[in-house]
Amino acid sequence: MDSQQQFLKKSEEAKDLFLPHLSTDPVVFGFDRSELKVLLLQMTYRKQWLLPGGYVKKDEDLDDAAKRVLKERAGVSDIYLEEFAVFGKNKRSEFYFEDFDDSLWQKQRFVSIGYYALYNPDNAVLVVDELSEKCEWISLSQLNEIELAMDHREIIEKALLTLRERITYKPIGYNLLPEKFTLSELQKLYETILGKELNRGNFYRKIKNLGILRKLNEQRRGGAHKSPDLYSFDEENYKKALENGLSNW
Amino acid sequence: MDSQQQFLKKSEEAKDLFLPHLSTDPVVFGFDRSELKVLLLQMTYRKQWLLPGGYVKKDEDLDDAAKRVLKERAGVSDIYLEEFAVFGKNKRSEFYFEDFDDSLWQKQRFVSIGYYALYNPDNAVLVVDELSEKCEWISLSQLNEIELAMDHREIIEKALLTLRERITYKPIGYNLLPEKFTLSELQKLYETILGKELNRGNFYRKIKNLGILRKLNEQRRGGAHKSPDLYSFDEENYKKALENGLSNW
Numbered sequence A, B: 001m002d003s004q005q006q007f008l009k010k011s012e013e014a015k016d017l018f019l020p021h022l023s024t025d026p027v028v029f030g031f032d033r034s035e036l037k038v039l040l041l042q043m044t045y046r047k048q049w050l051l052p053g054g055y056v057k058k059d060e061d062l063d064d065a066a067k068r069v070l071k072e073r074a075g076v077s078d079i080y081l082e083e084f085a086v087f088g089k090n091k092r093s094e095f096y097f098e099d100f101d102d103s104l105w106q107k108q109r110f111v112s113i114g115y116y117a118l119y120n121p122d123n124a125v126l127v128v129d130e131l132s133e134k135c136e137w138i139s140l141s142q143l144n145e146i147e148l149a150m151d152h153r154e155i156i157e158k159a160l161l162t163l164r165e166r167i168t169y170k171p172i173g174y175n176l177l178p179e180k181f182t183l184s185e186l187q188k189l190y191e192t193i194l195g196k197e198l199n200r201g202n203f204y205r206k207i208k209n210l211g212i213l214r215k216l217n218e219q220r221r222g223g224a225h226k227s228p229d230l231y232s233f234d235e236e237n238y239k240k241a242l243e244n245g246l247s248n249w
Helices: A003-017 A062-074 A140-145 A152-166 A183-194 A200-209 A235-244 B003-017 B062-074 B140-145 B152-166 B183-194 B200-209 B235-244
Strands: A018-031 A036-043 A054-057 A082-087 A111-119 A132-139 A213-219 A229-233 B018-031 B036-043 B054-057 B082-087 B111-119 B132-139 B213-219 B229-233
Touching: A003 A018, A003 A054, A018 A062, A018 A152, A018 B018, A036 A062, A036 A140, A054 A062, A062 A082, A062 A111, A062 A132, A082 A152, A082 B082, A111 A152, A132 A140, A140 A152, A152 A183, A183 A200, A183 A229, A229 A235, B003 B018, B003 B054, B018 B062, B018 B152, B036 B062, B036 B140, B054 B062, B062 B082, B062 B111, B062 B132, B082 B152, B111 B152, B132 B140, B140 B152, B152 B183, B183 B200, B183 B229
Parallel strands: A018 A111, B018 B111
Antiparallel strands: A018 A036, A018 A054, A036 A132, A082 A111, A213 A229, B018 B036, B018 B054, B036 B132, B082 B111, B213 B229
């Protein structure tokens, strides 16, 4: 079957299986120790890149739908997805299937619920689904070079903004760093997410004041410089900070 | 017409007018200088209290729907509504119309998009819509004494949590305080939102450091104590802080 036939077949099945007008789009950010990346598909149809999103079953909780869709479309499971925004402009998605007749189920208006996650790319073997040619981690710095479908660029930008806001009141790093890390590796993560350089002394002082780090009796060996101390997260305090937030007030 | 007949009439009209499965629920917080309140309706049907929510027209942007619904159901307009969370559990709303036949349009599954706003209760004359008996500001401290419909208690709690998180990285107060206010009035607002007392010296130092206040050459007269200085927001800096956030990093 070619990709148009695939759509037509899926379209017939979709009507019975899914709620109309509702979709989910997960923005999964990965950090490979130097860059922030986002998980994207390139669909066979139109060759544009897009988020690994999909529809909601008629009796399925929305959060479960987002997880199922991500697993089906990219092979990524065991992930904490957090809903961050809704994309509900009229005509945001209808144009994507312009080559098809208006009776195509997927061509109706869709309001998409955006989820985001932080994920260590090392933890997944990506799987390409039947509608796609590629499933890859794309660096944020390369996003301008590819064609993104519908409003998916806006969805990714809003997710990044949410992540930057969140970093001011929630700890970040647990799913993105190895179990043992140096303060300079943690600083690099913060700098990558915030998109700006941070003063080393200030960063070290503030991050230590949060009480979420445990200094280990170990150093990272092998570098040209003085061997830096290794740290890990204090799981209990990290969890508490996740739940209660890091208030300024 | 009684309330059941009203629903049946609305149900017929709704099918042509609105998207199925999607609703919006605005959580409007008001501050009356001592307490945080939330805008609620008591519907004639079932006598439970609920948020002034409603459905999305087939070709209407989601954000516009939220504003229109709030105006139609409570008379509140000219308000900045911010989407904050989605409530998408299966069976979250279906039970509400249990007295009706399953063919009632409103009885289908609905995923609701939550919006929240900060609003000065003095700015609105509330209007009771045709399906409701009351439309009122209810103090958060009184919420435990009333019966709320569906998952609307959860929606309000999540909105409050979002507001508390937001206060750590965005300025708050512009729509809630009079044009000229004392630092102690601003502190009271922060304490009310955060649900805890703040140290006066720390609060004054931190809030002044944000650079969003302008000290006026005026004092509040008439109290028993020393006349306190009046402040207003520096509109330009306040707007900048709204856009860029107040980063810890």
